[in-house]
Amino acid sequence: MQRHLISAADLTRDDAVLILDTAEEMARVADRPIKKLPTLRGRTIVNLFFEDSTRTRISFEAAEKRLSADVINFTAKGSSVSKGESLKDTAQTLEAMGVDAVVIRHGASGAPYRLANSGWIDAAVINAGDGTHQHPTQALLDAFTMRRRLVGRDAGLGRDLAGRRITVVGDVLHSRVARSNVDLLHTLGAEVTLVAPPTLLPVGVGAWPCEVSYDLDATLPKSDAVMMLRVQRERMNAAFFPTEREYARRYGLDADRMARMPEHAIVMHPGPMVRGMEITAEVADSDRCTAVEQVANGVSIRMAVLYLLLGGNEPAVTHARTTEEK
Amino acid sequence: MSKILIRGAEVLGGAPQDVLIDGETIAAVGTGLDAGGAEVVDAAGKVLLPGLVDLHTHLREPGREDSETVLTGTRAAACGGYTAVFAMANTFPVADTAGVVEQVYRLGQEHGYCDVQPIGAVTVGLAGRQLAELGAMHESAAGVTVFSDDGKCVDDAVIMRRALEYVKAFGGVVAQHAQEPRLTEGAQMNEGVVSAELGLGGWPAVAEESIIARDVLLADHVGSRVHICHLSTAGSVEIVRWAKSRGIAVTAEVTPHHLLLTDELVRSYNPVYKVNPPLRTERDVRALREALADGTIDIVATDHAPHPHEDKDCEWAAAAMGMVGLETALSVVQETMVDTGLLDWAGVADRMSSAPARIGRATGHGRPVSAGEPANLTLVDTAYRGRVDPAGFASRSRNTPYEGRELPGRVTHTWLRGKATLVDGKLT
Numbered sequence: 095m096q097r098h099l100i101s102a103a104d105l106t107r108d109d110a111v112l113i114l115d116t117a118e119e120m121a122r123v124a125d126r127p128i129k130k131l132p133t134l135r136g137r138t139i140v141n142l143f144f145e146d147s148t149r150t151r152i153s154f155e156a157a158e159k160r161l162s163a164d165v166i167n168f169t170a171k172g173s174s175v176s177k178g179e180s181l182k183d184t185a186q187t188l189e190a191m192g193v194d195a196v197v198i199r200h201g202a203s204g205a206p207y208r209l210a211n212s213g214w215i216d217a218a219v220i221n222a223g224d225g226t227h228q229h230p231t232q233a234l235l236d237a238f239t240m241r242r243r244l245v246g247r248d249a250g251l252g253r254d255l256a257g258r259r260i261t262v263v264g265d266v267l268h269s270r271v272a273r274s275n276v277d278l279l280h281t282l283g284a285e286v287t288l289v290a291p292p293t294l295l296p297v298g299v300g301a302w303p304c305e306v307s308y309d310l311d312a313t314l315p316k317s318d319a320v321m322m323l324r325v326q327r328e329r330m331n332a333a334f335f336p337t338e339r340e341y342a343r344r345y346g347l348d349a350d351r352m353a354r355m356p357e358h359a360i361v362m363h364p365g366p367m368v369r370g371m372e373i374t375a376e377v378a379d380s381d382r383c384t385a386v387e388q389v390a391n392g393v394s395i396r397m398a399v400l401y402l403l404l405g406g407n408e409p410a411v412t413h414a415r416t417t418e419e420k
Numbered sequence: 421m422s423k424i425l426i427r428g429a430e431v432l433g434g435a436p437q438d439v440l441i442d443g444e445t446i447a448a449v450g451t452g453l454d455a456g457g458a459e460v461v462d463a464a465g466k467v468l469l470p471g472l473v474d475l476h477t478h479l480r481e482p483g484r485e486d487s488e489t490v491l492t493g494t495r496a497a498a499c500g501g502y503t504a505v506f507a508m509a510n511t512f513p514v515a516d517t518a519g520v521v522e523q524v525y526r527l528g529q530e531h532g533y534c535d536v537q538p539i540g541a542v543t544v545g546l547a548g549r550q551l552a553e554l555g556a557m558h559e560s561a562a563g564v565t566v567f568s569d570d571g572k573c574v575d576d577a578v579i580m581r582r583a584l585e586y587v588k589a590f591g592g593v594v595a596q597h598a599q600e601p602r603l604t605e606g607a608q609m610n611e612g613v614v615s616a617e618l619g620l621g622g623w624p625a626v627a628e629e630s631i632i633a634r635d636v637l638l639a640d641h642v643g644s645r646v647h648i649c650h651l652s653t654a655g656s657v658e659i660v661r662w663a664k665s666r667g668i669a670v671t672a673e674v675t676p677h678h679l680l681l682t683d684e685l686v687r688s689y690n691p692v693y694k695v696n697p698p699l700r701t702e703r704d705v706r707a708l709r710e711a712l713a714d715g716t717i718d719i720v721a722t723d724h725a726p727h728p729h730e731d732k733d734c735e736w737a738a739a740a741m742g743m744v745g746l747e748t749a750l751s752v753v754q755e756t757m758v759d760t761g762l763l764d765w766a767g768v769a770d771r772m773s774s775a776p777a778r779i780g781r782a783t784g785h786g787r788p789v790s791a792g793e794p795a796n797l798t799l800v801d802t803a804y805r806g807r808v809d810p811a812g813f814a815s816r817s818r819n820t821p822y823e824g825r826e827l828p829g830r831v832t833h834t835w836l837r838g839k840a841t842l843v844d845g846k847l848t
Contacts, residue, residue: 181735202737203608203619204689211688212733225737227619270619297624298616 098210098219099399102230102278107254110282114238115251116398117391123160124394131397133405134163137194142184143222144170144200149365149389150222150232154197157396161405166193181205182214189215195404196220203227203270218403226268232364233274235395237282239388240319243360256283261313263289263345264323264372265334267296271364272323276304289313291345293334294325310345314354321362322347322372338371348374352382360384423447423458424838429468429799431789433765439468441795444837448791461833463799469769471503471796471834473776473785474746475566475595475673476649476721479505479536481527482520483512488726488816490527493746494534496724496815498841500746501798501831502534504777504785505724509541510571516541516552518560525562533841537782540564542583542594546572551583558590565781568595570649571696573631575601580635584644593671593779595647596635598656599697603627608737610683610698618686620736623698625653632656636663636670645669647779650723652678652697654707661716671779673721674708676745676752681705681821691732691739692821695725712771713762719776722749726817744815748808750800751827758802759828765802784837799833806830814847 096104105113123129139158143151151167158165168188185196195218198206203225210219223229241250244258260279266272266288279286286304288295299306307313314320325345327338335341342348347361355361361373361383369375377383424441431437431449438453439446474497480488488496490507497505507524509515515524521538528536540557544550546569557564567587574580574596583594604627609615611622632648636659639646648660651672663670677695682702685693693699711717725742732739745752753772757763763771777786787793805828810818834842841848 180730180733181738182733200735202735204737205735207689208735212690225619273617273619296616297611297622298613301613301616 097403099230099403100207100210100219100221101228102233102274105230105278105281107281107283110234110237110278111252111254113234113395113398113402114241116402117238117394118247118251120397120401121391121394124390129160130162131160132162133401134158134161137404138164138166138192139195139197139400140166140168140188140193142168142188142196142198145223147199147223150199153389153392154222154396156393157400160393161397161400163400181209182212185209185215189217193217195400197222199223201225220399220403223270225270227270227273229270229274230278231392231396231399232271233278234399235388235392236275236321236362236364237278238391238395239362239384243384244318244358254282255279258284258318259287259316260284260319260321261287261289261317262321262323263310263347265294265325265329266290266299266323267294269323275321276302280304287313289345291335311351311354314351315356317355317359319360319362320347320355321364323364324366324368325372327368327371342371346372346374347377349376352377352380362388364388423456424835425453425455425458425460426463426468426797426799427460429463429466431468432769433467436464439789439797441835441838444795446789446791446793446795449789461799465803466832467765467800467802468789469501469765469798469800470773470786470789471798471836472501472750472772473780473782474502474505474722474724474749475719475776475780476570477505477507477724477746478510478726478742479507479524480511480726481524487728490524490536491531492814492816493724493726494528494531494536495847496744496746496813497534498834498836498847499814499831500748501750501800501834502746503796503798503834503836504535504537504782505746506537506539506566506780508570509539509568510546514541514545515539516544518553518556521557521562521564522560532836532839533847534836535782535785537780538562538564539566539568539570539595542567542569542574543579548572548574548576548579551579551586554583554587554592555590558592565590565592566595566647567592568597568649570595570597573597573599573601575631577634577638581638581642584639584646585642588644591781593645593647595649596631597649598628598631598635600627600631607698609686609694610700612683612701614683614686618689620686625655625700628653628697629655629659632659636660636668639670640666640668645671648672650675650678650697650721651708651717652700652704654704657707657711657716661711664716671718672716673719674712674717675723676720676749677743677821678708679705679712679756680752685821689736691734691736692743692819694736694739694741695743696741709756709760709762712757713767718771719779720749720753720772721776722746726815727819728817732819742819744813744817744820747813747815748820748822748827750831751829752822754802754829755827795835795838797835798831801830801832802828804828804830
C-alpha cells in the first residue's frame with residue numbers, strides 16, 4: 095500500500111483485494127453491540143471538505159470514530175478559505191495542529207494529488223472526491239458491494255471480480271465515480287461497459303480500459319451489475335441532452351429495462367439518486383438495488399483504508415478483539 | 421561610443437568572421453580585421469545572430485508589477501538575447517489608448533536593455549465590443565503597428581473584420597489569440613486522452629482551428645494581413661499552410677514550450693505546466709516543429725507570461741495560465757530545431773529575429789549582420805549544456821516549466837545598437 099490514497103488507478107490488484115478483505119473484517123465490527131476498535135486511538139484525522147458532501151463526510155466520520163481516531167471536521171464555508179486562504183496555507187495550518195491524516199474533498203481535480211505531492215504537508219492524504227477526477231473509496235465500496243453480491247461474502251475473501259460484467263450508465267463526463275470505477279474494476283479483472291449519450295462521454299474515453307456503448311437495452315442482458323450514475327437536470331441547459339424526459343426514456347432504468355437484466359444481476363447507485371431521471375422509484379426501491387447497502391459498506395471500506403494507511407503496522411485489532419470475546 | 425571587435429564568431433552559424441562595431445553600427449565584417457583601439461570579444465566557437473525579436477511578451481507594467489516590470493522584463497529579454505520585445509496589451513489599465521502605449525514605450529527607452537514596442541488592444545478594455553483608438557496608438561510616440569486582445573479572442577466576426585480592414589490604412593496587423601470562447605468555457609488543459617483521465621476541463625483543438633479558419637478567410641476577403649498568436653495544433657498548421665498556398669497574407673507564431681512540451685506533463689497537476697493555449701500532444705509538437713522548419717509557421721514568439729509564486733503554488737484549477745520564456749527561448753529552439761537538424765542557425769535568425777521584426781515593422785531590428793547595419797547582435801555559446809535554474813533569472817517571476825531540465829546553448833553577449841546589455845552572461 096502507498097502512503098496516500100489519491101486514485102483508484104494507484105491500487106494494485108493485491109492492494110485492492112487486501113482492502114476488500116479488511117473491510118469484511120471491519121464489517122463484522124458493525125454487527126457488534128459496541129462498534130468501536132481502539133486501532134487509531136491518539137491519531138488525529140481531519141475531514142477537509144471544500145465541497146458540500148454530507149453523506150461522504152459522515153461516512154468517513156463514522157469510520158474514523160469506530161477506529162477511535164480523534165476527528166476534526168473542517169468545511170470551507172465560513173472558514174478562512176472563503177476569505178481567500180490558499181489550499182496550501184489551510185493544509186499547513188491543520189498539520190501544525192498535529193494531524194496524522196487529511197481526508198480531502200475538493201471541487202478542483204487534482205487538489206488531493208497536489209496536497210500529497212507538493213511537499214506542503216507530511217500527513218497521509220485520502221481523496222474523498224476531487225472535481226471530475228477520482229473518488230477511490232467510492233469505487234472500493236462499489237467493488238466490495240459487487241463482490242459480496244456476485245461472489246459471496248465469505249466465498250469472496252481473497253478474490254477479485256474476474257470476468258464479471260459491469261455496466262456503468264449516465265453522466266460519465268462529469269463523474270469521478272465512473273473514472274474510479276473503471277480503473278478499479280479493470281484492476282480487479284471485471285469487464286466494464288460505459289453507456290451514455292455521446293455528449294456525456296469525455297473525448298479520449300477510447301483510451302480507457304473499457305467498452306463504450308450508446309445502447310442501454312443491448313447492454314443490459316450482458317450485465318452482472320448495472321450502476322446508474324446521477325444525472326443533473328441542469329445538464330440539459332448546456333445541450334448535453336434535449337430534455338429530462340428524453341434522457342429518462344433512452345438511458346433511465348425502469349422496471350421494464352430491469353427485467354432484461356439477468357436474474358442474478360444487481361442495480362447500483364452511488365447516490366444521491368434523481369428518481370424519475372436516471373432511475374425510477376420502482377427500481378430504486380426494489381430488492382435488486384443496493385444503494386442503501388452501498389452506504390453501509392462505505393463505512394467498512396473507509397475503516398479498512400484508514401486502518402491500512404495509518405495503522406497497518408500494528409496487529410490487526412479485529413482478530414485480537416474477536417479472540418478476546420470468544 | 422567605443423569600438424568593439426567580435427573576434428572569430430560564426431556569423432549565422434557560418435565560417436568564423438570578425439565583426440567590428442563602431443558606435444551604434446556594424447562597421448565591418450570580415451576575416452583578420454584590425455582591432456585598432458577596439459575592445460576585443462573572443463567569440464571563437466560561438467554563433468553570432470542578429471538581436472532576437474519577440475513579438476509576444478507580457479511585461480505586466482502597468483498594473484501587475486508584482487510579477488514583472490518593464491525593467492525586469494527587458495533585463496530578462498537581454499539575458500535571452502533579445503534586442504526588441506513587443507509588449508502585450510493586457511495590462512491594468514489595458515493598453516488601449518495612446519497614453520498607456522507611450523508610457524510603456526518610454527519606460528523601455530529609459531531603461532535601455534531592450535527596445536519595447538507596445539502592442540495596442542484591438543478593442544476597448546479587451547472587451548471585444550468597440551474598437552480601441554487604433555489610429556491614435558499608431559500615431560503616438562509608440563508607433564503601434566501590432567494590435568491584439570491577447571488573452572482574449574476577438575471572437576465577434578464583425579469586430580474582427582472591421583479591425584482587419586481598419587489597420588490597413590497604416591500598415592498595421594491584428595494578432596489574433598485564436599480561442600472560440602464557448603468551446604473553451606471551463607477549459608483547463610488540452611482536450612484528449614489525458615484530460616479525460618485527469619478530469620480537467622478540455623480545451624479542444626477545434627476551438628483554435630475554427631477561429632484561425634475564419635480569420636484567414638476574413639483576411640482574404642478584405643485583403644488584410646492577419647497574424648496568429650501561439651499556434652498550437654497540427655490542425656492549425658494545416659489551415660495556415662492551406663491559406664498561404666492561396667496567397668492569403670497570414671503569418672503565425674509558435675512558442676518554445678509548444679515545440680517541446682506535451683500534455684502528458686499535466687499528469688503531475690503541477691500548474692507550472694498550465695498555459696493558454698494548453699500543451700498539446702506529441703503529434704502536435706511534431707507538426708509544429710515541421711511547420712516552423714518549412715516556414716508555414718513564420719516565427720518563434722515566447723508568450724513570456726510572468727506570474728507571482730502564489731498564483732502557481734496551488735491546485736491546478738486555481739492557478740494562473742502562463743510561463744516565463746524570454747530567458748530559455750533560444751535554448752529550447754536549439755534543443756528542438758537545431759540539434760534535431762530541422763533548422764540551421766540562419767533559419768533561427770530568420771524565425772527569431774528577421775521575420776518577427778518584419779511582421780511587427782520593428783525598424784532597425786532583424787537586419788543582416790553586415791556593414792552599415794544597426795549593431796543589434798546576440799552571441800551564443802551553442803556548445804554549452806546546463807540545467808535551468810530559475811533562481812538565476814532576471815525576470816521577477818520564476819514560473820518556468822524547465823526548472824532542472826538540461827538544455828543546450830547559452831547567450832553570452834547581447835548588444836543593443838552597439839551598447840552591450842549582456843557581457844559574459846551578466847547584465848551590464
